[in-house]
Amino acid sequence: MHDSGLVSVPSSLVSAEGLAAGYGTGIVLRDVSFAARAGERVAVLGPNGGGKTTLFRVLTGELTPAAGAVQRPARCGVVPQTERSRLDFPVSALDVATMGAISRLPWWRRPGRRERAQALEALHAVGLGAHAHATFGDLSGGQRQRVLVARGLVQDAPVMLLDEPFTGLDSVSAERLEGLLVRLADKGRALLVATHDVDQARRWDRVLCLNGRQIAYGPPDETLSLEVLEATYGADLVTVHHDHPHEQDDR
Amino acid sequence: MLHVLAEPWSEPIMRRAFAEVVLLGIAGGALGCWVIFYRLSYSAESLAHSLLPGLVAAALLGLPLLLGGAVGIVVAAIAIAVAARTPTIGRDTAVAVVVTALLGLGVLLALSPAVPAGLAELLFGDVLGVSDADLLFAALLVVAVVAALAIMHGRLLVVGFDRTSARGLGVAPAAVDAALLVLVALAVLVAVQGLGNLLVVAVLIAPAATARLLTHRMGAMLVAAAAIAIVAAIAGLYLSYYAGTAAGASIAGMLVAAYLVAAGVRALLPSRARSATA
Numbered sequence: 433m434h435d436s437g438l439v440s441v442p443s444s445l446v447s448a449e450g451l452a453a454g455y456g457t458g459i460v461l462r463d464v465s466f467a468a469r470a471g472e473r474v475a476v477l478g479p480n481g482g483g484k485t486t487l488f489r490v491l492t493g494e495l496t497p498a499a500g501a502v503q504r505p506a507r508c509g510v511v512p513q514t515e516r517s518r519l520d521f522p523v524s525a526l527d528v529a530t531m532g533a534i535s536r537l538p539w540w541r542r543p544g545r546r547e548r549a550q551a552l553e554a555l556h557a558v559g560l561g562a563h564a565h566a567t568f569g570d571l572s573g574g575q576r577q578r579v580l581v582a583r584g585l586v587q588d589a590p591v592m593l594l595d596e597p598f599t600g601l602d603s604v605s606a607e608r609l610e611g612l613l614v615r616l617a618d619k620g621r622a623l624l625v626a627t628h629d630v631d632q633a634r635r636w637d638r639v640l641c642l643n644g645r646q647i648a649y650g651p652p653d654e655t656l657s658l659e660v661l662e663a664t665y666g667a668d669l670v671t672v673h674h675d676h677p678h679e680q681d682d683r
Numbered sequence: 684m685l686h687v688l689a690e691p692w693s694e695p696i697m698r699r700a701f702a703e704v705v706l707l708g709i710a711g712g713a714l715g716c717w718v719i720f721y722r723l724s725y726s727a728e729s730l731a732h733s734l735l736p737g738l739v740a741a742a743l744l745g746l747p748l749l750l751g752g753a754v755g756i757v758v759a760a761i762a763i764a765v766a767a768r769t770p771t772i773g774r775d776t777a778v779a780v781v782v783t784a785l786l787g788l789g790v791l792l793a794l795s796p797a798v799p800a801g802l803a804e805l806l807f808g809d810v811l812g813v814s815d816a817d818l819l820f821a822a823l824l825v826v827a828v829v830a831a832l833a834i835m836h837g838r839l840l841v842v843g844f845d846r847t848s849a850r851g852l853g854v855a856p857a858a859v860d861a862a863l864l865v866l867v868a869l870a871v872l873v874a875v876q877g878l879g880n881l882l883v884v885a886v887l888i889a890p891a892a893t894a895r896l897l898t899h900r901m902g903a904m905l906v907a908a909a910a911i912a913i914v915a916a917i918a919g920l921y922l923s924y925y926a927g928t929a930a931g932a933s934i935a936g937m938l939v940a941a942y943l944v945a946a947g948v949r950a951l952l953p954s955r956a957r958s959a960t961a
Contacts, residue, residue, distance in 0.1 A: 492851045510851030517845045521720065522901050531841045535853025542837045567899055587852070 444469050445622040446491060446508070446591045450500035453483075453490045459498055461486045464646045468622040468638065470590065473613060475633035475652070476626045478642035479665050484626040487642065488593045491624070507535055509584035509592035509621075513599060514576045519569035525579045526564040529554050532586030547586070554582035558612055574605025581612060592616065594625045598632070610635075630656065691924040696811050700920055700930065703813045703877045706821035707886055708912030710828040713905045714870050715891030715912075717832070717863055720843045725775075726864070728884040729782040731871045733759030735789025735880050738805050743797060748805075749820065752872045759785055760868075789880075808879025808931040811923075817876050824873045831866055832905070835859065840901065882935045886912055889938035896945045915941045 447467035454460045461483030468474045476484050489495040491504050509532070517528075529551035533543045543551075555564050558578040563571060568579060577597050584592050594613070598606045610632070617623050617637075625636070633639050634652045641647040641655065641664040648660045691697045718727050737755020741748050759781060766777035793805065804812070813821075832839070842849045842859045849856045867887070874883045890912035891904070898904040919934030926933070 494850045507853065508851070510848055512845060512848040512851070516847050518843070521840075521844045522895070522899050522904055523840060523844060524900065527840065527901075528844065531837065531844065531852055534837050534841055537837075539838075540834055542834065583852075593851075 444503065445505060446624070447503045448487075448490075448497075448500060449502075451487075451490065451497050451502060452499035453486050453495050453497050455486075455495075460644065461642065462499075462645045464500070464640075464642070466638075466640050466646070466649045468591070468624060470620045470622055471617050472638060473617045473623045473625065473636045474638045474640055475636045476624055476640045476642065477628070477630065477633055477664055478626075479628075481644075482664070483642045483644055485595065488595060488624070488626065491591070491593055505590050507587060507589045509587040509589040511577075511580045511584040511592060511594040511597055513595050513597070514573060514580060515600070517568065517576065517580070521568065523568050524565050525555060525560060525568055525571065525575075525582075526551055528568050528579050529564075529582040529586055532583040532588075535587060550588075551582065551586050554585040555579070557585060558582045559608070572605070574601050574609065577601060577605070577609060578612065581609070581616075585616070590620070591622045591624070594623065596626050596628070598627060598629060630661065687925075691921060697920065697924065699813050699818065700810045700877075701917065702818055703810055703821055704916035704920065704934065705913050706818070706825050707874050707877060708890070708916050709909045710821070710825045710870055711874060711886035712890040712894070712909035712912035713832055714828050714866055715887040715889075716894065716901065716904050716908050717839055717843070718867060718887055719891045719895065721860070721863060723863070723867060724884070724888050726778070727867050727871065727887050729763075729778050730756055730759065730868055731875060731880055731883045732789075733762075733782045733785040734872065734875065735805065736785050736792055738875070738880065739789050739792040742805070743792065743795075748876060749816075749872065752875060755785070756868050756872060804879070806880050807882060807929060808875065808877050810877040810920075810930045810934065813877050817873075820873045820876070824869060828866055828870065831862065835862060836901075839863070878931050878934065882931045885935040885938045886916070889935075889942050890915065893938075893942040893945045896942075896949050911941055912938065 444467035449465050451464040452459050452462040464487065466474070476487065478484050486495065488510075490497055490502060492508050492510060493504070526548065530543045530548050532554070533547035533550060537543065537547070552561065552564055555561050558581050560575060560578055560582065563575060568576060571579065581594070581597070584594070597609060601609065613623055613625065627633060634656060636652060638650060639652045639655045640649045641660055643664050643666070647663045648655045692701060718724055734752045734755030737751040737753070737758065738748050739751075741751020762781045762785070763778055766772060766781050767774045769777065772780070838854045838859050841852050841854045842856045846856050849859075870887065871883055874886060878886060890908040893911050894904045894908035898907050915937040916934045919937040920930060922928060922937065923930040923933040
């Protein structure tokens with residue numbers, strides 16, 4: 433799907449050029465230009481209120497850009513924060529994954545056997561096939577997050593937007609989820625992942641730093657300088673170095 | 684024993700009441716599940732109360748009560764929308780102000796000497812006096828509610844589960860909310876003829892709340908709520924027949940009793956069994 437004034441980046445699945453967006457008359461995000469190709473994992477870094485969610489809302493078509501251009505597919509897979517889901521809702525993991533099929537169906541059709549089979553397949557893909565009939569609210573935080581990833585898979589979109597999927601996960605669950613995202617990207621999807629974890633972002637293909645505007649975009653080793661992180665996180669930035677390289681933690 | 688069970692239904696009035704409560708039980712039970720998960724219980728009760736002036740005005744003018752109720756609901760919706768736009772007044776407060784004002788107006792009109800006898804019927808309903816038209820409207824309500832809920836099921840789940848992500852999944856929450864509210868308004872409008880202005884909300888809320896205690900899937904909850912509504916309503920008719928109590932109030936009482944029994948049983952269950960039904 434092309435929005436006004438499209439600037440096409442060859443072979444990119446999703447891109448923006450000079451994008452500005454906001455709510456009402458207030459602009460909360462400006463000067464955003466990036467392009468993500470198939471198989472790329474893009475970490476979207478920024479403080480709370482930095483514009484990560486606003487960018488995702490533009491990419492899903494929920495918000496119209498105030499300026500600039502966006503190139504995006506007809507639909508994006510959306511993986512929200514698990515905290516937004518109602519844990520008291522009487523639905524199984526399979527019910528939740530099946531919700532991903534709704535956007536592909538006409539308004540008068542409800543998901544049927546075929547869509548449930550796709551949802552079950554997606555749950556198997558995220559390692560939760562055995563928990564398909566478990567109540568969503570009874571699953572652990574990591575399992576719930578993977579169910580939401582499965583729902584995003586059922587949307588069958590070339591671009592997936594994940595909003596802080598690692599928040600609240602223990603290290604084992606986070607590691608498992610990260611491995612899953614690597615496999616999804618390897619299958620040709622472009623993934624945009626909002627995160628606060630700078631250390632994790634270093635392991636990804638590209639990093640988009642936002643703080644009301646785009647601070648930087650590019651490969652992590654070229655982008656994540658102290659200057660960029662200070663501009664992104666401002667006074668909140670604390671750098672901690674550990675002896676063990678895998679435990680280095682910049683927040 | 685069989686005689687005791689069969690005797691009430693030998694009377695045509697009771698058979699018609701039976702048909703009415705079965706129809707309202709199906710519609711109210713199923714719809715009520717979504718009402719409680721969308722936290723619309725207060726709105727449903729408000730709609731029921733706010734159509735009282737319309738009902739009384741229709742009685743005064745000799746018009747069909749259904750028409751009066753429909754006008755009453757539309758006026759209430761407009762009044763709430765206008766009041767909610769008033770600065771410093773939240774939506775809840777706006778609903779409360781409008782509903783109490785309309786209920787007061789309804790009572791004021793109902794107490795005028797020109798009103799035909801039967802205020803009690805408007806407030807508490809007269810399920811034993813349902814007409815052919817009432818039964819027809821109840822049947823149409825069942826068809827509309829069941830068809831709409833079947834079509835909307837997936838979208839209702841998406842919005843109820845996580846409203847903020849619904850748009851990303853291709854579902855417009857406002858459209859789903861509006862459709863659900865229209866169904867609730869229709870159900871209230873039709874059910875108020877039999878159960879009355881003050882008791883109609885019982886058939887929407889109590890069966891669904893009871894089913895919620897006993898089931899852990901939406902599909903099962905919808906079926907259970909409808910079944911509970913029907914069984915409790917029939918039990919209410921028995922109570923009314925043999926104890927000589929008001930039918931509408933007896934039904935409402937049985938609906939609440941069903942909830943209390945389910946809550947008691949659930950409280951007595953070991954925690955493991957309880958979580959299996961949560």
